[in-house]
Amino acid sequence: MPGSGKTTVGRQLGRRLRLPFFDSDHAIEERLGCSIRDYFAQQGEDAFRDVEQEVLAELAAGPACVLATGGGSVLRAANREVLREQGHVVYLRSSPEDLYRRLRHDTQRPLLQVDDPLDRLRTLHAQRDPFYREAAHFTVETGRPSVPTLVNMIAMQLELAGVLPTRP
Numbered sequence: 001m002p003g004s005g006k007t008t009v010g011r012q013l014g015r016r017l018r019l020p021f022f023d024s025d026h027a028i029e030e031r032l033g034c035s036i037r038d039y040f041a042q043q044g045e046d047a048f049r050d051v052e053q054e055v056l057a058e059l060a061a062g063p064a065c066v067l068a069t070g071g072g073s074v075l076r077a078a079n080r081e082v083l084r085e086q087g088h089v090v091y092l093r094s095s096p097e098d099l100y101r102r103l104r105h106d107t108q109r110p111l112l113q114v115d116d117p118l119d120r121l122r123t124l125h126a127q128r129d130p131f132y133r134e135a136a137h138f139t140v141e142t143g144r145p146s147v148p149t150l151v152n153m154i155a156m157q158l159e160l161a162g163v164l165p166t167r168p
Contacts, residue, residue, distance in 0.1 A: 001125060001132075002071045002111065003103040004092040005142055005150065010068035012151045017164070020065045024073065028055050036070075037110050053079055060086035071124075072111075074131035084135050088163050090154050091136035093129075096121040098143060137161070 007023050014021030025036055028051055032039050040048050052073055059067055060082050067087065073079045083089050094102075100118040103109065114120050133139065138157045142150060158164040 001094055001096075001099055001121070001128065002109050003099040003106070004071075004094045005147065006068035006071075006092060008147055009092060009150050009154070010066050012147055013154055014066035016151050016155060017066065020063075021068070022059055022065055023068045024052065024056055024059060025068075025070050027059060028052055028070075031055060037108070040110060049076060052076075057082050071128070074128060074135050080131060080135040084137070088138070088158065088161075089136045090157070091132045091139045092142050092150070093132070093139050094142045096125045099125075 010023070011021045028048075029036055031051060031054075036048065039051075049072075052070060053076055056069060056073060056079050059065070069079075069083070073083075096118060099121050103112060103121075104117065106112060111124065112120055138154070138161070140150060140153050140157065145153070155164065
């Protein structure tokens with residue numbers, strides 16, 4: 001979901017694991033040559049989702065990395081499938097109320113520029129949560145833990161699952 005910490009936690013996890021970090025939204029903007037917000041407004045959601053699908057497939061097929069995806073990337077089954085098959089997906093799960101607390105002053109997210117952003121977050125959460133769960137190998141409740149605590153929780157889950165070697 002928007003505001004769950006994908007980029008912040010992902011960047012720190014990449015450092016911890018000594019893997020490159022990519023944010024799919026930044027990669028998409030590089031491909032488009034403009035902001036996602038502008039492209040969305042000019043070309044519409046379907047055109048944006050087509051580009052998003054291409055970029056995600058390319059990033060997932062590349063060398064090992066930590067990848068933060070856009071919150072709506074799970075809306076397409078092809079994206080859920082490629083992420084699940086090509087990687088180890090961690091769902092940073094947050095309640096709509098926690099997300100609202102983090103995002104209430106954010107004016108850059110087009111989906112939240114509505115009269116009642118909390119209601120919008122509740123609607124998005126209800127719509128997307130089943131897709132996030134379908135794509136995820138691991139779910140981490142974000143709540144109020146610090147970023148380092150979340151990174152440790154994710155690393156522990158990956159170690160316990162045998163994805164990472166256990167630390168001495």
